[in-house]
Amino acid sequence: MELHIDEKRLLKIFQDNNREEFDLNELEKFMPKEKILRVALWLSGKGLVETEEKVKKVIKLINEDEFPERKIAKYLKQQNTNEIEIKNLKDILPKEEINAALGAIKRKGIAKIEKGKIIFENLDYKDVEEEMLQKIKENKYLDDFNEEEKKIIEILKKRGYVDFNEEKEIKIKLTEKGKEFIKNPIEIEEEITQLTRDVIISGRWKKAYIRPYDVKVPTKPVYPAKVHPLTRIIREVKEILLAMGFKEVKSPIVETEFWNFDMLFEPQDHPAREMQDTFFLKYPKVGNIPEDLLEKVKEVHERCWKYKFDENVSRRLILRTHTTASSIRYLASLSEEEKEKPHKVFCIDRVFRNEAIDYKHLPEFYQCEGIIMDDNVNFNNLIGVLKEFLNRLGFEKVRFRPAYFPFTEPSLEAEVYLEGKGWLEILGAGIFRPEVLEPIGIKKPVLAWGIGFSRLAMLRFGLTDIRDLHKNDLDWLKRV
Numbered sequence: 016m017e018l019h020i021d022e023k024r025l026l027k028i029f030q031d032n033n034r035e036e037f038d039l040n041e042l043e044k045f046m047p048k049e050k051i052l053r054v055a056l057w058l059s060g061k062g063l064v065e066t067e068e069k070v071k072k073v074i075k076l077i078n079e080d081e082f083p084e085r086k087i088a089k090y091l092k093q094q095n096t097n098e099i100e101i102k103n104l105k106d107i108l109p110k111e112e113i114n115a116a117l118g119a120i121k122r123k124g125i126a127k128i129e130k131g132k133i134i135f136e137n138l139d140y141k142d143v144e145e146e147m148l149q150k151i152k153e154n155k156y157l158d159d160f161n162e163e164e165k166k167i168i169e170i171l172k173k174r175g176y177v178d179f180n181e182e183k184e185i186k187i188k189l190t191e192k193g194k195e196f197i198k199n200p201i202e203i204e205e206e207i208t209q210l211t212r213d214v215i216i217s218g219r220w221k222k223a224y225i226r227p228y229d230v231k232v233p234t235k236p237v238y239p240a241k242v243h244p245l246t247r248i249i250r251e252v253k254e255i256l257l258a259m260g261f262k263e264v265k266s267p268i269v270e271t272e273f274w275n276f277d278m279l280f281e282p283q284d285h286p287a288r289e290m291q292d293t294f295f296l297k298y299p300k301v302g303n304i305p306e307d308l309l310e311k312v313k314e315v316h317e318r319c320w321k322y323k324f325d326e327n328v329s330r331r332l333i334l335r336t337h338t339t340a341s342s343i344r345y346l347a348s349l350s351e352e353e354k355e356k357p358h359k360v361f362c363i364d365r366v367f368r369n370e371a372i373d374y375k376h377l378p379e380f381y382q383c384e385g386i387i388m389d390d391n392v393n394f395n396n397l398i399g400v401l402k403e404f405l406n407r408l409g410f411e412k413v414r415f416r417p418a419y420f421p422f423t424e425p426s427l428e429a430e431v432y433l434e435g436k437g438w439l440e441i442l443g444a445g446i447f448r449p450e451v452l453e454p455i456g457i458k459k460p461v462l463a464w465g466i467g468f469s470r471l472a473m474l475r476f477g478l479t480d481i482r483d484l485h486k487n488d489l490d491w492l493k494r495v
Contacts, residue, residue: 066185101133111370148176252408255404256383269335283328363381363382383465413429
């Protein structure tokens with residue numbers, strides 16, 4: 016049987032060590048891992064070895080922050096008290112952690128919640144979930160834990176502290192044919208795999224064995240340069256919308272509250288405008304806005320919302336919180352003649368929100384906004400357009416349910432179905448309220464929708480942590 020020199024070397028490792036089986040990690044002491052797998056593949060094709068592959072589930076820590084309930088207990092210990100009013104939790108925790116803390120306290124029974132207060136009996140309570148996180152640091156294999164421990168690990172996964180990966184364990188074994196083969200001495204002689212000038216001039220080619228070239232031999236994967244996955248999705252969505260007859264529009268990243276909020280009929284005391292949700296500029300603090308349009312918007316706000324409209328608030332500069340500002344700027348720029356025509360536009364760009372960074376939130380992310388303005392367009396048209404858009408993105412099962420947004424009525428949320436994950440919300444949409452369109456003199460219905468690219472990318476690439484999109488993990492970037 017004719018063998019490659021590397022095949023002989025691998026078999027000789029079995030022969031010299033009097034072994035019939037090796038773990039891949041053990042063989043790495045003798046040969047590079049990539050070469051071992053390639054040679055094992057050749058030998059298995061000749062019936063001399065076989066590979067056994069076992070997949071192990073590995074637990075991966077993705078969040079090492081303290082539990083929010085532990086943060087509360089530590090705070091109370093520092094204050095030399097064992098109770099706190101729920102309304103005061105905002106002084107200790109980010110708002111997105113408060114509900115998680117309350118839920119964990121009830122589930123674990125580590126404190127009483129009564130009359131708007133949290134009362135701890137023991138601020139140094141033992142927590143099996145914290146102990147489990149420590150155990151996971153010492154042992155990452157899921158199968159090594161019992162059923163009760165696995166239930167705790169599942170809770171940690173739902174809380175966003177751990178996730179699961181898979182790790183392969185590969186063993187290479189001699190077959191009966193391979194065992195017979197290595198009973199005879201294996202001689203490794205010089206082999207020429209490439210004819211060079213020196214080989215020809217020296218005459219070595221006359222005595223050495225010249226290896227035939229095999230085009231079917233497996234080779235090491237080559238990973239060519241490619242565009243970042245998030246950029247690919249942005250380009251894909253842009254091409255889909257252009258093909259559906261939309262045109263792209265842009266607007267400034269730094270925006271006034273007038274265009275970002277007032278024009279969309281959000282009252283000036285709306286919670287979305289508060290510091291914890293919006294980035295305000297220190298310098299310059301204010302920007303220019305069209306005075307004639309400001310008066311019209313002010314009149315609509317005061318008439319409908321029944322409060323004193325503050326023009327100084329409208330002039331404050333912020334980092335835009337959504338790309339809807341682009342849509343309303345576009346509509347406001349239309350001439351009287353252009354208002355009589357139909358319009359389909361979209362904007363894809365960055366938006367900013369003052370949120371704590373965690374597995375599903377970032378302060379900066381991409382959003383896509385689209386509008387359709389035409390005579391007699393209605394809610395059914397909106398559903399039809401969105402269904403076609405999501406189908407072209409590759410989501411076959413789509414459903415819609417009622418929702419609420421400040422500047423659209425009626426409104427909806429679209430959900431897509433993914434095998435193994437169920438129904439997941441992916442975009443929001445609706446018809447602009449008359450109060451939004453009245454100041455700019457548009458009487459036609461305007462359909463509007465928005466989609467976050469981070470959520471879309473996570474669904475497309477099977478991610479559980481939004482931060483993975485921006486970590487520049489080369490192994491992951493090569494695969495996707």
